[in-house]
Amino acid sequence: MRQLTYDGVPIPGLNDLVRTAIRLHPAQGDPRPDESHLGGPxxxxxxxxxxxxxxxxxxDPDASDDAWxxxxxxxxxxxxxxxxAQFFRGDFPELPFPEGTDVLQILFCPMEHNSPHHQGPALRLVWRDSGEVEDISDPPPVPEDADAALLPVPCVFEPCSIDELPRLCDFPPETRAALGIPEGAQDDPEGWPELDQYSKIGGWTAWHATxxxxxxxRECGAELRQTIALATEEHEVGCGCEVAEAEPAGxxxxxxxxxxxxxxxxxxxxPFKVRID
Ligand SMILES: [Zn+2]
Ligand SMILES: [Zn+2]
Ligand SMILES: [Zn+2]
Structure with a gap:
């Protein structure tokens, strides 16, 4: 990684700040229930x-911790x-699967819900052992008053990996202290690599609009970690792959x-949290 500094001072532990994200590169397709996908069965x-x-x-106590x-x-x-969305461990071992589970399923309530942090769909995360599933259920009809903008077109993934550095607001306290970054400072160091918009697993939050x-x-006080990003637009940046469709999931x-x-x-x-940025 090229030399990056904060006000001319080398950033201590820069390499430890790098997180390798798995960029999903969703592409419209016809996934099966036993495959990883967006918007499929x-x-x-x-x-x-x-x-x-x-x-x-x-x-419900299982709702995300978003001060509804x-x-x-x-x-x-x-x-x-x-x-x-659905992610199998075999495809995405980077996800924090609890012991005994090998698939993460994300469900939406496809309408606007209001929290002080965002307006958008409500989510459930289900971590499951696929080996315990025998007969597969057909989903019920989509609610009549669903917001069409929150219903994904089925997509499969063509993942790649991409190294990301945090925005200044995500610098760990010890790095901020070592660099003497003032409280409330928001601007990334000069020449800092941009975090753009794309769907991914892991990595850092782009904090583009919020x-x-x-x-x-809420349970233990630890800082929550960016785990999954579902993007409206897939920007062609950073990883060098071609992006055929800018909004594949629709x-x-x-x-x-x-x-x-x-x-x-x-x-x-x-409890997890959701932020639409
Ligand atoms: Zn709802
Ligand atoms: Zn916790
Ligand atoms: Zn790529």
Whole structure:
């Protein structure tokens, strides 16, 4: 990595700040339930109820920790969720699969929900052992009042890896202290590599439109970690691959943003957070 400095001072531990993200490069396709994908059929067992939106009022304890300002009233039918993404351990061992699980399923409630941090779909993360699934369930119909901009077109992945450096706001406290970075400073060092918009696993948050805010774990206090980014637009930058389709999944998060999922590095079962940036 070329010499990067902060105000002319070499950045201590620069190499330790690098995270290798797996860029997903979604491309429209026809995935099966036993494949990794966006928006395709989930490997969901027929003997397990199809999930409903967790952002009810009061919220389900499994809802993401996003200070929801409201939710679906419990005295009315709660919307069924739609399959948004599925990642198998065999394809993406970089994901923090809990022991005994080998597939992560992400479901959306495809309508706008309001938190102080963002407006967008509500999520569930399901970490599952695919070996326990026998008969596969058909999903229920998409809710009538679903927002079409939150329903993905099925995509498969053509992943590559890309090294990323954090934005200044994500520098660890010890690095900030060593460099004497003032409280509240936001501007990246000069010549800092840009973090652009693309779907990925791991890596750092682009913080393109919003600011980093309240990412501590509600359960244990650890700083949550950028785990999955689902982008509206796949920008052709950084990794050198060609991007055939700029918006392959056809979904659009607030202001064409990126939906970022943050999980706890101590225990992925702790409440996760979502930030649309
Ligand atoms: Zn909902
Ligand atoms: Zn935690
Ligand atoms: Zn690439």
């Amino acid at each position: 989930l490997l969901w067992p027929s003997d397990e109820p199809w999930p409903e939106c967790p952002v009810t009022w009061p919220p 300002a409201g939710g679906h009233p419990l005295d009315e039918p709660v919307p069924a969720m739609v399959g948004a 600011a980093r805010h309240e990412l501590g774990c 979904w659009s998060f607030t202001r064409k943003g990126v939906l970022n999922v943050f999980t706890c590095p101590a225990d992925v079962a702790h």
